[in-house]
Amino acid sequence: MASHIVGYPRMGPKRELKFALESFWDGKTSADDLQKVATDLRHSIWKQMAAAGIKYIPSNTFSYYDQVLDTTAMLGAVPKRYSYTGGEIGFDIYFSMARGNASVPAMEMTKWFDTNYHFIVPELGPNTKFSYASHKAVTEYKEAKSLGVETVPVLIGPVTYLLLSKPAKGVEKSFCPLSLLGSILPVYKEVIAELKAAGASWIQFDEPTLVLDLESQQLEAFAKAYTELESTLSGLNVLIETYFADVPEAAYKTITSLNVISGYGFDLVRGTKTLDLVKSNFPAGKYLFAGVVDGRNIWANDLASSLTTLQAFESIVGKDKLVVSTSCSLMHTAVDLVNETKLDNEIKSWLAFAAQKVVEVNALAKALAGAKDEAFFSENAAAQASRKSSPRVTNEEVQKAAAALRGSDHRRATNVSARLDSQQKKLNLPMLPTTTIGSFPQTMDLRRVRREYKANKISEEEYVNSIKEEINKVVKLQEELDIDVLVHGEPERNDMVEYFGEQLSGFVFTVNGWVQSYGSRCVKPPIIYGDVSRPKAMTVFWSKMAQSMTARPMKGMLTGPVTILNWSFVRNDQPRFETCYQIALAIKKEVEDLEAGGIQVIQIDEAALREGLPLRKAEQAFYLDWAVHSFRITNCGVQDTTQIHTHMCYSNFNDIIQSIIDMDADVITIENSRSDEKLLSVFREGVKYGAGIGPGVYDIHSPRIPSTEEIADRINKMLAVLESNILWVNPDCGLKTRKYSEVKPALTNMVSAAKLLRTQLASTK
Numbered sequence: 001m002a003s004h005i006v007g008y009p010r011m012g013p014k015r016e017l018k019f020a021l022e023s024f025w026d027g028k029t030s031a032d033d034l035q036k037v038a039t040d041l042r043h044s045i046w047k048q049m050a051a052a053g054i055k056y057i058p059s060n061t062f063s064y065y066d067q068v069l070d071t072t073a074m075l076g077a078v079p080k081r082y083s084y085t086g087g088e089i090g091f092d093i094y095f096s097m098a099r100g101n102a103s104v105p106a107m108e109m110t111k112w113f114d115t116n117y118h119f120i121v122p123e124l125g126p127n128t129k130f131s132y133a134s135h136k137a138v139t140e141y142k143e144a145k146s147l148g149v150e151t152v153p154v155l156i157g158p159v160t161y162l163l164l165s166k167p168a169k170g171v172e173k174s175f176c177p178l179s180l181l182g183s184i185l186p187v188y189k190e191v192i193a194e195l196k197a198a199g200a201s202w203i204q205f206d207e208p209t210l211v212l213d214l215e216s217q218q219l220e221a222f223a224k225a226y227t228e229l230e231s232t233l234s235g236l237n238v239l240i241e242t243y244f245a246d247v248p249e250a251a252y253k254t255i256t257s258l259n260v261i262s263g264y265g266f267d268l269v270r271g272t273k274t275l276d277l278v279k280s281n282f283p284a285g286k287y288l289f290a291g292v293v294d295g296r297n298i299w300a301n302d303l304a305s306s307l308t309t310l311q312a313f314e315s316i317v318g319k320d321k322l323v324v325s326t327s328c329s330l331m332h333t334a335v336d337l338v339n340e341t342k343l344d345n346e347i348k349s350w351l352a353f354a355a356q357k358v359v360e361v362n363a364l365a366k367a368l369a370g371a372k373d374e375a376f377f378s379e380n381a382a383a384q385a386s387r388k389s390s391p392r393v394t395n396e397e398v399q400k401a402a403a404a405l406r407g408s409d410h411r412r413a414t415n416v417s418a419r420l421d422s423q424q425k426k427l428n429l430p431m432l433p434t435t436t437i438g439s440f441p442q443t444m445d446l447r448r449v450r451r452e453y454k455a456n457k458i459s460e461e462e463y464v465n466s467i468k469e470e471i472n473k474v475v476k477l478q479e480e481l482d483i484d485v486l487v488h489g490e491p492e493r494n495d496m497v498e499y500f501g502e503q504l505s506g507f508v509f510t511v512n513g514w515v516q517s518y519g520s521r522c523v524k525p526p527i528i529y530g531d532v533s534r535p536k537a538m539t540v541f542w543s544k545m546a547q548s549m550t551a552r553p554m555k556g557m558l559t560g561p562v563t564i565l566n567w568s569f570v571r572n573d574q575p576r577f578e579t580c581y582q583i584a585l586a587i588k589k590e591v592e593d594l595e596a597g598g599i600q601v602i603q604i605d606e607a608a609l610r611e612g613l614p615l616r617k618a619e620q621a622f623y624l625d626w627a628v629h630s631f632r633i634t635n636c637g638v639q640d641t642t643q644i645h646t647h648m649c650y651s652n653f654n655d656i657i658q659s660i661i662d663m664d665a666d667v668i669t670i671e672n673s674r675s676d677e678k679l680l681s682v683f684r685e686g687v688k689y690g691a692g693i694g695p696g697v698y699d700i701h702s703p704r705i706p707s708t709e710e711i712a713d714r715i716n717k718m719l720a721v722l723e724s725n726i727l728w729v730n731p732d733c734g735l736k737t738r739k740y741s742e743v744k745p746a747l748t749n750m751v752s753a754a755k756l757l758r759t760q761l762a763s764t765k
Helices: 016-025 031-051 067-075 091-099 136-146 158-163 177-197 216-228 249-256 274-280 303-317 345-349 354-368 374-389 396-403 416-427 444-454 460-481 496-501 540-547 561-566 576-596 617-635 654-662 680-684 708-719 740-763
Strands: 002-004 057-059 109-111 118-120 151-156 202-206 237-241 263-267 287-293 322-326 505-508 515-518 521-523 527-533 555-559 601-605 643-648 667-670 692-695
Touching: 002 354, 016 031, 016 091, 031 057, 031 136, 031 354, 057 136, 067 091, 067 118, 067 136, 067 151, 067 158, 067 177, 118 515, 136 151, 136 177, 151 177, 158 177, 158 216, 177 216, 216 249, 237 287, 249 274, 263 274, 274 303, 287 303, 287 354, 303 322, 303 354, 303 374, 322 354, 345 374, 354 374, 396 527, 396 576, 416 643, 444 460, 460 540, 460 740, 496 555, 496 561, 527 576, 540 555, 540 576, 555 576, 561 576, 561 617, 576 601, 576 617, 601 617, 617 654, 654 680, 708 740
Parallel strands: 002 322, 057 151, 151 202, 202 237, 237 263, 263 287, 287 322, 555 601, 601 643, 643 667, 667 692
Antiparallel strands: 109 118, 505 527, 515 521
């Protein structure tokens, strides 16, 4: 019985690639140094999977930024502004597309389906020229083969690539990138031919858009693409891999009718309805890659249950055609539980990171083949029973409080227009008020202080004094820049979710449970194992300290319940909305304590609200109902004069704008500039937004510093569709990933642009 891994984490167990990338970007190391780190990581991953007994090992899943950008490079689809003149695409062009450079902005970045991973959105038009410009897939296949490891090269499928693309700047918004299918297939043919010549026997096309609600012409594109590739693929086994949700019946029929496809990979964790399609009509003689091991969470697999599911498939597809697989790439989970030395043994026994999931996949495959490891299965069963019966999972008081939420929509008593009037009388802000999103640069010294405090190398008094000094520096800088509503810079926080999770009951944290979010950016999601509550205040001390340093309004900074949920590894033994309501009640207590402490502006970030939207339309209304309700729970009890902000970033918000309005926040700051001001189109189409709104005026994920004129031009575009009395001026997102040498001039220009526009608006009245 065979085993398969869809993909694997690429940062390394100790974030080796992250540090190598950042050192290269800072000019401290060479391209050769970066490539060596990457090569060593790839080799280690391949050897690890081979040693674990995995038959179908993926290659070309390693990336220096993201796999969609890799495909853009493979196709030579470089936007004109990067001055690409042909040939093999190197790091200069590649990283300019991802991060921008001194003269041109980066390409848009957005969320990879409903995950916290991001990808660089391809920009295409009718005149885009395609050429085979990156041989990475073939190079890595040959590299693995030279180590004696046979791999399955993985490519983003041609239809998914086009469906994830957008019209380039200057191209009509009505342009359909899918019309370019015939133009990109010749490049795919070249890649396939080279892989075949190199000795590949399998090739995996990731086509996750098959799980979406596709129109008939989009489904027809899959049939057209793989029919066109059929002669080139002759002699190869072809796997179509899907993940993150059920495959709709129409899509299932489309792909299972294609003769050229040898096997189908389905997510049977999040796509349980696909089980019925497989059982009722699976094509004879084809392989089923059964994704029964969860690639998106860290809970140990229920091996007995998975084995029962797999055994039911044996009579349908045949023993020799059934392959045990992960539900999706393991890049969405942490690397190796072995590196966790501080987790207690009970909770640790409930978990499986990527390395352990590889072992689970192979254990299931061996059990199906009649070589079941009884001791391993018994140990797993004991851990499953322990988790179900552990008293630390359940808090009856919390469950009662969450259950009591039903029956109320938890709206504030006064409408937003009246609240804004009350707040303005108290805050006395100028037109086009300026603010930032929360965090300021996280310097090496700041990280060292936090690290030493956690390691008990400095006292609490020394730690508090160091953080106080940093807050004072950030406050003074904002006053010098003449920003209107200040933030304390979040120097006490390494991560916006981790910080709160460490102080809430029902959470545990890892030491090395890092997961890639984009580029070199890694996050360490907390693990929600039980009922959630707030034992004590979490931010009030720091917020009151910061407010005492200035006469200007100081924002209290919180992470919202939906974002904490979506950016955590969430317990899978109760519905997600129940856990979210518990978190909302905990944040509600913090909001009320901040207000009682004199904080007049409180920001409750819901950066991940859109990210959690189910991929299938039929499931979206239910999610939005409880997600928006959870946000309202957090602030329903504050006074009219307390201004509630929220923040969202790096997703497509236009399709949920009514739900955003229904959140009933007083002010929302929202990413806008990196996505080519896509957000503004919804207001051009007539949506009325009566609350305060701050579409981002510059991209903080690029080192590029925008000019005053550029920012003023962006603000003018906003004023064309939004009233001046509700418009705020702010960056796209927090500033923690930037350097002060970038932040100071960018914010200087932002404030100057706001003042310029204020003067112009005043002169027209």
